[in-house]
Amino acid sequence: MNFVTGGTGILGSRLIYDLLLSGEKVRALKRKDSNLDNFNKIIRFYTGDKNILNNLEWVEGDINDISSLEAMEGCDYVYHCAAAVSFFKNDRDHLFKVNVEGTTNVVNTALKTKVKKFCHVSSTAALGGSVVDGKITEESFWVSDEGRSNYAITKKLAELEVWRGIEEGLNAVIVNPSVILGPGNDKSSATIFTKVRDGLRFYTHGINGYVDVRDVSNIMIKLMHSDISGERFLAISENISFKELFDSIAEHLQKPAPSMEARKWMAAIIWRLEALRSALFNTPAFVTKETSNSAFSKSYYSNEKAKSMLKHDFIPISTSIKEISRFYKNS
């Protein structure tokens, strides 16, 4: 039996689908208010076969409610995908509560229930900026919190909780995906597609890593069924610019591509105005200092470890965008 947290998200829904498709049983944690309509819509996009969900059992809980995690009892494999994803300053405490405390609870319960293996979903955001041959690798450890978003800091601290669990005997692996492209609701990285669909006007030449959700899910399952333990793996297909990404999504959604280049000085004014608006009206800022910085930064990630150790072939980003756009076009 597999236990999955975050099963209603972009990554968790694909992971559940892949596990069920390979004939495995899944017990997935969902919150009281989790939107299962969205999950079902994503599964319908993957398959027309309703029977696929026969081996899926939902249990209600929350990673911040330790007693609800006892549902892990009797499960061999635990996939921890749940997290809060936000760049809104006011969400700082929430990010610490869910990402750090929540992961501590999941790790401690996995140790207590003696699961066979644990897979933690971290992020490239949890990696340091130091580079090897011009690229960020699994060895690029964190240097300083300065200029890092609360999301990144909490993902780093969450990962440290898993390393602590490994020290205490947890048989675990960690994946660090770059930006995940996949069908989802209007949250997390799904907003890349919905923003372009709804008429995004600005682009930058900043560069980041991207990966198809199918690659992340496959790598997680491969790692869980391997002898590999106590290691982390970057999951990234290609490093491309925001302009290339937006242009390709716009083309497949048959929408106008963002046509105005945002300059650094514009962004510096906008994030300050947005911070003021956000503080006055207590609503999320459209652009924050950190998102503005990352829109202009050029980060290159290496996928050599997953390619060589797991023999994993990544889906080209142009293929991902073409296929995933069908979901957002019809939703």
Ligand SMILES: NC(=O)c1ccc[n+]([C@@H]2O[C@H](COP(=O)([O-])OP(=O)(O)OC[C@H]3O[C@@H](n4cnc5c(N)ncnc54)[C@H](OP(=O)(O)O)[C@@H]3O)[C@@H](O)[C@H]2O)c1
């Ligand atoms: N998307 C990306 O580009 C990206 C890149 C790198 C790493 N990651 C990591 O990948 C993982 C999955 O991200 P995603 O993009 O799939 O996110 P998502 O679509 O926003 O899904 C987040 C999931 O976490 C659940 N969750 C949030 N708070 C919870 C809590 N307190 N207790 C239990 N479940 C909770 C959500 O449940 P509800 O349905 O109830 O909200 C949802 O199932 C996260 O760890 C994220 O940090 C994502």
